[in-house]
Amino acid sequence: MARYIIGRLLQSAATLFFIALITFLMMHVVPGGPFEAMAGERGVSTQFVAAQESYYGLDDPLAEQFVRYLGNLARGDLGLSFAQRGQSVTGLMLDKIWPSTLLGVMSFALVFGLGMPLGVLAAIRRNSAWDYISLAISTLLAAVPAFVLAFILLIVFAVWLGWFDVRLGKGFGDSVGSLRNGILPALALGAPAMALISRLTRSSMLDVLDQDYIRTARAKGLSRGGIYVRHALRNALIPVVTLAGPVLAALVTGSIIVEQIFGIPGIGSAFVTSVFQRDYGMIMGTTMFYATIILVMNLSVDLIYPFVDPRVRLRS
Amino acid sequence: MTTITGALPATVHIQARSGFFWDAFRRMRRNRAAVVSMIVIAALVFVAAFADVIAPYSPAEQFLTTTGGITDPLAPRSTGKFERPSPEHVFGTDQLARDVFSRTVVGLRISLSAAFFAIIVVSVIGVLVGTVAASGPRFVDDVLMRVTDIAFSFPDLLFIVLLRAAFGASIFGFTHILGIQASLLLLFLAIALTAWPTMARLIRGQLLSIRELEYTVAAQAIGASRSRVALRHWLPNAMGPAIVEATFLAPRAIFAEAALSFIGIGVSPPTPSLGVLISEHFGWMSINWTGVAFPTLVLALLFLAFQFFGDGLRDAFDPRARR
Numbered sequence: 303m304a305r306y307i308i309g310r311l312l313q314s315a316a317t318l319f320f321i322a323l324i325t326f327l328m329m330h331v332v333p334g335g336p337f338e339a340m341a342g343e344r345g346v347s348t349q350f351v352a353a354q355e356s357y358y359g360l361d362d363p364l365a366e367q368f369v370r371y372l373g374n375l376a377r378g379d380l381g382l383s384f385a386q387r388g389q390s391v392t393g394l395m396l397d398k399i400w401p402s403t404l405l406g407v408m409s410f411a412l413v414f415g416l417g418m419p420l421g422v423l424a425a426i427r428r429n430s431a432w433d434y435i436s437l438a439i440s441t442l443l444a445a446v447p448a449f450v451l452a453f454i455l456l457i458v459f460a461v462w463l464g465w466f467d468v469r470l471g472k473g474f475g476d477s478v479g480s481l482r483n484g485i486l487p488a489l490a491l492g493a494p495a496m497a498l499i500s501r502l503t504r505s506s507m508l509d510v511l512d513q514d515y516i517r518t519a520r521a522k523g524l525s526r527g528g529i530y531v532r533h534a535l536r537n538a539l540i541p542v543v544t545l546a547g548p549v550l551a552a553l554v555t556g557s558i559i560v561e562q563i564f565g566i567p568g569i570g571s572a573f574v575t576s577v578f579q580r581d582y583g584m585i586m587g588t589t590m591f592y593a594t595i596i597l598v599m600n601l602s603v604d605l606i607y608p609f610v611d612p613r614v615r616l617r618s
Numbered sequence: 619m620t621t622i623t624g625a626l627p628a629t630v631h632i633q634a635r636s637g638f639f640w641d642a643f644r645r646m647r648r649n650r651a652a653v654v655s656m657i658v659i660a661a662l663v664f665v666a667a668f669a670d671v672i673a674p675y676s677p678a679e680q681f682l683t684t685t686g687g688i689t690d691p692l693a694p695r696s697t698g699k700f701e702r703p704s705p706e707h708v709f710g711t712d713q714l715a716r717d718v719f720s721r722t723v724v725g726l727r728i729s730l731s732a733a734f735f736a737i738i739v740v741s742v743i744g745v746l747v748g749t750v751a752a753s754g755p756r757f758v759d760d761v762l763m764r765v766t767d768i769a770f771s772f773p774d775l776l777f778i779v780l781l782r783a784a785f786g787a788s789i790f791g792f793t794h795i796l797g798i799q800a801s802l803l804l805l806f807l808a809i810a811l812t813a814w815p816t817m818a819r820l821i822r823g824q825l826l827s828i829r830e831l832e833y834t835v836a837a838q839a840i841g842a843s844r845s846r847v848a849l850r851h852w853l854p855n856a857m858g859p860a861i862v863e864a865t866f867l868a869p870r871a872i873f874a875e876a877a878l879s880f881i882g883i884g885v886s887p888p889t890p891s892l893g894v895l896i897s898e899h900f901g902w903m904s905i906n907w908t909g910v911a912f913p914t915l916v917l918a919l920l921f922l923a924f925q926f927f928g929d930g931l932r933d934a935f936d937p938r939a940r941r
Contacts, residue, residue: 313764316764317764317767317768317771320768321768321771321772324768324772325776325780328781329780329784332780332783441922444921444925445918446914447873447876447877447880447896448877449876449877449880449881450896450914450917453900453910555773555775556775558881559881562881570775573779574779574881577779577780578783585780588776589773589780592776593771593772593773596771596773597771600771
């Protein structure tokens with residue numbers, strides 16, 4: 303077990319290294335550096351740009367810059383932001399990570415809190431109105447792009463009904479009261495995942511209800527409710543629960559579009575801005591953050607699986 | 619008695635045309651949702667392919683009714699802008715008095731191109747990497763799977779945004795390649811490059827498990843050649859899930875294109891794609907809701923058709939899998 307985990311962690315570190323390398327190279331292929339982008343805006347002289355670049359070491363060979371970056375990264379230093387002068391990437395990112403993570407977690411709660419019951423209901427009342435309503439909801443949620451859904455929600459609940467402030471992204475996560483404003487973005491963000499989870503729960507539940515041991519339990523005279531909860535649900539949720547990690551990763555890292563629409567000052571919109579500003583430090587920092595989350599969550603699936611399903615054993 | 623005589627011709631039919639794909643096709647035909655989806659997809663592809671003929675006007679043509687003078691933004695409808703749907707303009711006109719129907723038809727072509735481009739690129743890379751990894755020596759497998767892991771862990775949207783920014787509007791100085799805008803091609807390529815790892819893993823997994831199955835051993839035991847086993851037994855059985863995966867790629871690519879265009883890093887205006895149309899029209903939603911509704915409906919139709927078609931394919935290829 304320990305050997306397996308260490309092996310996987312080393313693999314993940316290697317993956318992270320290559321992701322850093324690819325991002326670094328792509329970033330430097332982009333025409334125009336951070337100071338040239340700024341110079342174009344403000345009309346700064348080329349001498350100043352050159353001076354700045356040499357100050358930040360941007361005129362060193364790429365390999366040297368990359369090694370220096372890795373060295374700093376190993377010490378937990380993500381460097382300085384070029385666009386927001388005088389601020390560290392770590393500090394800037396910490397501000398941005400909070401709203402995105404909060405949004406991801408809220409969305410995650412919605413996805414599983416609504417998706418799983420919907421799927422279970424559809425399976426228990428198979429081919430009933432509940433089943434079809436559940437199918438209709440999940441199909442609709444999956445068929446409408448997140449940005450369209452976001453706008454529909456915004457227009458219906460913020461503009462027409464006035465339940466939310468139209469600029470609900472502002473200050474999201476600053477206070478407990480602002481959590482309410484996260485409901486619409488969380489719904490828009492989680493819709494496709496919710497559809498997936500409810501469909502998966504349904505088919506998995508149907509599979510389990512077909513098993514011999516469920517018939518045995520029925521034959522013993524156990525109550526329907528007892529069978530569903532104690533026998534069927536526990537096994538049916540195995541494939542669903544293992545998706546929790548990747549879904550959470552997808553929700554935390556996949557909020558770029560939803561953040562833009564609702565004006566949430568999260569890390570997704572920060573990344574898009576940083577690419578246009580050629581803010582090297584921020585680009586690298588965001589990418590490493592996203593990649594780490596995805597890697598950790600994927601690893602968590604493999605580690606959790608043996609616990610929820612004792613038939614599975616890890617091999618190193 | 620009657621049931622037996624009724625069943626006979628069907629048996630003859632099965633004997634006349636049997637085999638992996640024919641069996642799948644017959645199962646597919648019984649799935650009503652899948653057949654309808656297939657017809658919808660065929661119709662949409664037809665419309666996209668003949669967009670030039672079907673679109674009544676050029677997507678850039680403006681139908682301003684006031685000639686010269688100042689156009690009053692507060693009285694938009696008197697200028698030919700934001701026309702309600704009418705026989706001349708089936709989907710109405712937009713903020714620049716352009717025909718929304720023509721723009722949607724051309725936009726559909728771009729969205730579908732994104733889908734087919736993604737399917738082709740992902741299939742080629744996925745099958746190649748998957749096959750080589752499954753059949754090559756151990757270290758080749760290890761290296762390829764590590765590469766796949768890296769690509770798999772790379773945050774999708776970040777990769778697309780970076781690639782778009784890195785190349786801008788040209789690929790190594792070319793603004794057009796084979797008559798297609800370089801920026802468009804790059805966007806399609808970026809979408810495809812984030813999707814191939816799943817396909818590669820799928821193909822590799824399929825081949826590895828098929829290799830151990832009884833029918834492979836049986837075929838080898840009766841003296842089938844290596845190539846015969848590979849072509850007649852492995853390929854069709856590995857193809858099923860791969861085709862299904864490829865079908866599901868289409869809606870993903872279409873959505874990705876739309877979402878990227880929406881936040882302004884996808885297709886750049888004035889070229890219309892469904893995503894561009896939706897985002898352009900959102901700003902004018904309060905005076906012209908049909909402008910948003912029609913492209914969104916087309917997008918949803920496209921998505922659902924591919925989704926149900928993919929579901930149908932999956933059931934047809936694997937009759938044991940229940941829904």
